[in-house]
Amino acid sequence: MEKEKDKGFIDRIWDFFASIRLAIVVFAGLALTSIIGTVLEQNADPERNIRLLAKLFGNAAAPSLFNIFESLGFMDMYHSWWFVSILVLFAANLIICSIDRLPRILKVVKEPIKPLSEDRFRGFGIKKEFVLNGGSEKTKRAVSQSIKKVMGFNLSEVKEESGYQLYSQKGNYTRLGVYITHFSILVILLGAVIGIFFGFKGFLNLPEGKTYSVAFTRTGSMAQTQEFERILDAVEASAGNLQNASKLLGTDEKSLRTMMRKLGIFPLGFNIRCDMFNVDFYGKSDMPKAYRSWLSVIQNGKEVMKKIIEVNEPLKYEGVTFYQSSYGLVPGGVENGIFRFRAASKDGKSEEINARFGGSFTLPGTTLTAKIEDFSPALGFDQATNRPFTYAKQMNNPAVLVSFFENGNRKFGGWILKRYPETWALPDGYTLQFLDVWGSQYTGLQVRKDPGVWIVYLGCIAMAIGLFIAFFMSHRRIWVKLVDERNTTRVIIGASANKNKQAFERKVDKLVSHLAKTKEGGK
Amino acid sequence: MDSSTLFGIATMAYILAMIIYIVYLAFKKPQIGVVATTVTVIGFVTQTFAILLRWKEFYEIGKMGILRAAPLTNLYESLVFFVWCLILGYLIIEFKYKNRSFGAFITPVAGLALAFIDLTGMDKDIHPLVPALQSNWLLAHVMMSFIAYSTFALAFSTALMYLILKTEKRTEPSYIFWTVTMGIFIVILSAMGLDYLTYKVAIKNPDVLIKSFLFKASFFSNSTAVSLVSWIIAIAFIFLVWRYGYILKKVIASFSLSPETLDEITYKSIAIGFPIFTLGGLIFGAIWADQAWGVYWSWDPKETWSLITWFAYAFFLHSRFLRGWKGKKIAIVAVVGFVMVIFTYLGVNLLLSGLHSYGSME
Numbered sequence: 056m057e058k059e060k061d062k063g064f065i066d067r068i069w070d071f072f073a074s075i076r077l078a079i080v081v082f083a084g085l086a087l088t089s090i091i092g093t094v095l096e097q098n099a100d101p102e103r104n105i106r107l108l109a110k111l112f113g114n115a116a117a118p119s120l121f122n123i124f125e126s127l128g129f130m131d132m133y134h135s136w137w138f139v140s141i142l143v144l145f146a147a148n149l150i151i152c153s154i155d156r157l158p159r160i161l162k163v164v165k166e167p168i169k170p171l172s173e174d175r176f177r178g179f180g181i182k183k184e185f186v187l188n189g190g191s192e193k194t195k196r197a198v199s200q201s202i203k204k205v206m207g208f209n210l211s212e213v214k215e216e217s218g219y220q221l222y223s224q225k226g227n228y229t230r231l232g233v234y235i236t237h238f239s240i241l242v243i244l245l246g247a248v249i250g251i252f253f254g255f256k257g258f259l260n261l262p263e264g265k266t267y268s269v270a271f272t273r274t275g276s277m278a279q280t281q282e283f284e285r286i287l288d289a290v291e292a293s294a295g296n297l298q299n300a301s302k303l304l305g306t307d308e309k310s311l312r313t314m315m316r317k318l319g320i321f322p323l324g325f326n327i328r329c330d331m332f333n334v335d336f337y338g339k340s341d342m343p344k345a346y347r348s349w350l351s352v353i354q355n356g357k358e359v360m361k362k363i364i365e366v367n368e369p370l371k372y373e374g375v376t377f378y379q380s381s382y383g384l385v386p387g388g389v390e391n392g393i394f395r396f397r398a399a400s401k402d403g404k405s406e407e408i409n410a411r412f413g414g415s416f417t418l419p420g421t422t423l424t425a426k427i428e429d430f431s432p433a434l435g436f437d438q439a440t441n442r443p444f445t446y447a448k449q450m451n452n453p454a455v456l457v458s459f460f461e462n463g464n465r466k467f468g469g470w471i472l473k474r475y476p477e478t479w480a481l482p483d484g485y486t487l488q489f490l491d492v493w494g495s496q497y498t499g500l501q502v503r504k505d506p507g508v509w510i511v512y513l514g515c516i517a518m519a520i521g522l523f524i525a526f527f528m529s530h531r532r533i534w535v536k537l538v539d540e541r542n543t544t545r546v547i548i549g550a551s552a553n554k555n556k557q558a559f560e561r562k563v564d565k566l567v568s569h570l571a572k573t574k575e576g577g578k
Numbered sequence: 579m580d581s582s583t584l585f586g587i588a589t590m591a592y593i594l595a596m597i598i599y600i601v602y603l604a605f606k607k608p609q610i611g612v613v614a615t616t617v618t619v620i621g622f623v624t625q626t627f628a629i630l631l632r633w634k635e636f637y638e639i640g641k642m643g644i645l646r647a648a649p650l651t652n653l654y655e656s657l658v659f660f661v662w663c664l665i666l667g668y669l670i671i672e673f674k675y676k677n678r679s680f681g682a683f684i685t686p687v688a689g690l691a692l693a694f695i696d697l698t699g700m701d702k703d704i705h706p707l708v709p710a711l712q713s714n715w716l717l718a719h720v721m722m723s724f725i726a727y728s729t730f731a732l733a734f735s736t737a738l739m740y741l742i743l744k745t746e747k748r749t750e751p752s753y754i755f756w757t758v759t760m761g762i763f764i765v766i767l768s769a770m771g772l773d774y775l776t777y778k779v780a781i782k783n784p785d786v787l788i789k790s791f792l793f794k795a796s797f798f799s800n801s802t803a804v805s806l807v808s809w810i811i812a813i814a815f816i817f818l819v820w821r822y823g824y825i826l827k828k829v830i831a832s833f834s835l836s837p838e839t840l841d842e843i844t845y846k847s848i849a850i851g852f853p854i855f856t857l858g859g860l861i862f863g864a865i866w867a868d869q870a871w872g873v874y875w876s877w878d879p880k881e882t883w884s885l886i887t888w889f890a891y892a893f894f895l896h897s898r899f900l901r902g903w904k905g906k907k908i909a910i911v912a913v914v915g916f917v918m919v920i921f922t923y924l925g926v927n928l929l930l931s932g933l934h935s936y937g938s939m940e
Contacts, residue, residue, distance in 0.1 A: 075896050082896070086889040086918075093926070094880040133877045208710070256873065337706045346709050366709040367870050378872035379709075501872040511874060515861045522853035 064303055066252075072147055073155035081145045088141070092132045095124065104130065149237045161232050168224040170213045171534050171549065179549035181560045183567055187544050190537050191218040191537040194544040197573060199533055205566045208533060218537040218544065225531050230553065233526030235535050239521050242514030249507030255321045256505075262385045262497040263392075266328040266353065268295025268492075270375075270502035272319035283318050286311070294356075295326055320503070323375055326353040332382055332498040333491075334450065339474065341451050346379050348498040374504050381499030383449065388495035394455060395491045401484035415460075418485065422461055429456035430492065434470060443470060450496060454478075529554035533563070546570075581635060582702060583629035585658065585692065590752070592665070592689035599682040603832070611678045615669075618685060629662060636704050650720040651677060651711060655788025656697055656703050656923075658719070659868050661688045663728035671843060679833035683735055715866035720856020727919055729851030730891070733844045734916035737909040740840040742827050744906055748820065752906040757823040759913060761816030767809070769796045799815070841905065844912050852891050859884055883922040890915040 062070070071077060089382055095104050101121065108124075128135030132368035176182070187194050195212065198221060202208050208223040259270040269290060286304065293299035301311040307334045317323065328350040337344045352360035353373045360369045369378045385392075390412050399405035400420050410416045415426045433447035434454035446452075458468030459481070471489045472478045528554045536547040548567070552559035599616035629649060637647035649655040668684040669678075695702070707716075738756060745753035776795035794800075796808035863884065868874035875881060894911045897903040 075899050078896055079669050079893055079900065082889040082893045086886045086893075089882050092877065093882045097877065276602065342706065343709055344706065345712075365712075367713040367866075369869065376872060378870070380871065462752065503872040504789065508868065512865070515864070519853075519857050523854055526849050526853050 069151065072151040074148075074152070077144075077148050078152070081141060081148055084141050085145065088132065088138060095129055095132075097133065098131050101125075101130070102394055125163060131352075142244070146241060149241055153234055153237055157234060160234070163229050164227045168211070168222050168532060170220045170222055172534075173536075176534070176536060176547055176549045179551060181548075181550040181552075181563050182557055183546075183548040183563060185546055185567065185571075186540070186571070187546055188542065189544060190542075191539045191544045191551075193545065195219050195221065197570060198546065199539070201566055201570045201573060202535075205569050206533070206562055210535075215536075218539045220537070221535040223533055226528055227530050229524050229528040230530050232521050232526075232528065235284055235521030236518055236525055237365055237521075239514045239517035243511050243519060246507040246510030246512075246514055248492075249510060250505040251507075251556070254309070254505040254507060255375075255503065257319070257321055257502050258380070259327070259500045259502050260381075260383070260497045261327065261329040261500055262349075263329050263494045264387065265497075266294075267291065268323055268326045268327050269315075270321045270323060270500075271303055272321065280318075282314075283320070286314060286318065287320060290315070290320070290322070295322060295324070297322060321504075323502075324373060327351070327377065328353060330497050331491075331493065332496045334382065336451070336474070341447075346382060346498075348379055348500070350377065365519070374506065376503050376505075378501040378503070379498065380501040381495055382449070383494055383499065384432065384450070385497050388497075389432075392492040392494035394427055394430075394489075395493055397488040399486045399488070407490075418459075418487070421485070423466070424460045425487070426458050426460065427455055428458050430454070431456075431470075434472060450492075453489070453492065455492075457487070463483075529559070531559055581628045582855060584624050584631060587777035588621045588625035588628060589689060589692040591617055591624060592661075592685050592692065595621060595775040596685040596689050599685055603679055603682050615672065615676060616660065618665065618669065618681065621688075622662070622669065625658070627664070629658065629721075632704070635710060638702055642707065644874075645714045645717050646707065646712060648717040648721070649704075650716065650740075651707060652705065656720065656724060657691055657695055659724050659729075659730065661691050661726055663725050664688055664731055667728050667732050667847070673740075674840060675843070677833075677835060677839075679835060683739075684732075690784050710870055713866055713870065715862055715869070717728070719858060719862040719866055723737065723855050724920050726851040726855035726859060729847040730916050730919050731853070733847035733851065733912050734842040734919075736840045736847070739830050739833075739835070739911035740837050740844065740909045741906060741913070742823070742830050743837050743840070744909075747822075752910060753823065754820065755910055756913070758816055759917075760823075761819040763813045764819070765815055769793050769812075772796055837905075841909070844909065848891055848894055848912065848915075852888075852895065855884075855891070856888065860888060878925070879926045883918070883926050887915065887918040887922050890918045 071390055080158075095107065104124075105117050105121045108120050112120060124130065128137065132138050156410050166176045185409045187197070190224045191303045199210050199212075202210055202221075202223070206225075208225055210217055210221040212221045255270070255272075257272045259267060261267055269287070286300075289300045289303040290297065293303060296313055297308050304311065312322070330351055332346075332348045334346055336342060336343040348364050350362055350364055350370050351358055352370075360370070360372055364370045364377060364379050366379050369376050371377075385457050392412070392413075394412065396408045396410070396412045397405055398408055398418055404420070406419050408416055408419075410425075412427055412430060417424050431443070431445045431452075431454050432449060433445055433451035434443055435446040435452070436443055443454075452472060452474055454470045454472040456468070456470050467482070470478060471487060473489045473491070476488070478490045481487055531550070531552045533548065533550040536546070536549075538545040548563060550559060550563050595614055598610060598617060598646060602610040602614050632649040633647055637644055639923055640647050650659055660662040665688050668681065671680060738760070741752055741756040745756065747753060748866075770793075772795045773793065785817070795804075797805055797812070799805040799808065830894060863881070864874040867876065867881070890911065894915055897908050897911060
């Protein structure tokens, strides 16, 4: 070994990066700084964190503390230069530590097992010594068979002066488990980096019946400037064909793409349409059961895919994935939407009817005219007064107030609720089912393109395999020395395992008792 | 018979087992030990049936397939499963190491956790799944996370016992560490119990209790006097634990568990828990998040705290290879690791907000 002071500067840097000490410092550094990031809300409205700091440190200190934290990047700390630097340090530590140790480990792994000299037998953690009847030749066969049977080892042998030596090993490759695990972390980090540089993460609020050819980044869409609207209009007018859009804008495709990137508009390369959105509830409760969007993918004017997506069931097309993530009402959507009803007469004939807010329609097969007077997305009735009111902003319990007229005279009317079939019944066994206000809601889609995700998954698989090997498998070696004595043979067993020595020792004990038994039986 | 009756029987069995284990420790009669183990096994089997029965009840209500009816969806169910894993882990250790003294430590944890659920009137109803939880990953992710949490809990208790046995002087940093940690633990639990007793009437579920009433009956009381007295009592109590901690050492020394065995159990528990946590907690969690939200990693508090826990145990595993990091120092790391686990499990849901509150769909 070299002495510390004889090492050059580069060697010392190398040793620093290869050290477990650095690994431990990095673990502690990442863990401690991450804690701060979970307390301060990330990428949030500054006001929220100032309020939080005021709660913890008092009103006077909060604003200046906020400024200090913000200038250090704590408000988006997982992307700050210093946090990324710790991650880079982590990766460098993993790489250099592996390069440093791997050659030695590979040597141990590849090196065939060799017979041992007499004195080395003394140093084993697992050591057995006993005497069996019969000569070494016979004992050798018995030992080989027993080891094969109890442990599954195939033995090598050498003839020695006074007998034989048998030896074998198993699981020498399990020493690489640690390196597979370390390597897998690098693979995952690589996949993440690819995702950051070549991927896209954004959203699209898609109203029912609308078609879009782009998605938006969170930051870009904040500032909806005139230029943003102008470019978006042109792109949508040409159904996502950027060549046509650039002609409309009087520019070329390349600079249009650059402008779009700056504004946070991501071209999908195809069109996506929301045919319908719906929330299912459990029974009559307001507990959501499923959020569903009926989506269609359109390419070159042709419908190429249709799928109903749910929270755990995204749609994937050409590397772009759409996830169900939120929903809401389109401003003015009720006024512009289509009220859909199903009218059914007593004899079972049914017909679908579409109408507009404030509009009228004739009930098929009758002389009644229905007029849509009012709408509530979530109708409830006051328990004391029974007065109707709207209890939520979302479409929890959509209801429509319909009045029925005959020859200009109002005959009857009332609220028809989508989720309550008992409100659909009209006099004379006629039913008017309220289906939906189509076009009144939008589905909030999370849109993602991540070419690195498969690398991340590969890394995860490698990590699972590496951890399994590293923790649950071990490198086991055994040497057996057979020494001829007068009518007997002295058996000396030395064995080692780099992990879980106790389990291997139990195996060796089992071997000894097995050997004793078979020898007795064979006599 | 429904699942809650069976859970009741299991709770009683664990509390009874605790008493028998303590009697066993006092008299050291093997027959008493056998009875203690038998009662624990009866409790365990009953609880297993209770979990399966609740699974069936959930399956019949939810109608979403057997894999999505695993009773692992809320605080109540996860606590029950955690206790189940803990008892299983303990029974394995008892069998492997042929030592029953440890039972006097584990059965009270199990019995008290189940009794705590009953006392606090925690919401035990079966609720149908919100959309985000309707995934087959739920079973694998949550089950493996809790198996790992239980191994970490076992490692925590053996590491703590190791520290208690190995420390000699009151001025020793490790002695100060374990007495103060244990003191804070007991103080926090008592303060929470006080909150519960004070505001019992107003509170229906523990989430609300912790979110808006935490320590309101003591440290954060509106009355300055109450808050001041609470702080003084807390500090005095921690001082007393520090002053008289050696009594506990005598108790544990009588368990005939060698520090080496404790150290070994600590290491082995973590060596089993770490890969399970990595795969089930982090990797499966990431895959599920990828499927449900379109991001495999979003640095939300629950994810980040899981990662912090992972780093703590990675620290533990690597520190064994460092010179001078044997024994007490790494026992401290194991204790700190479990504090991280508790925060990941409870603290994040109750104190910090994030995607895991399943409230993003509004």
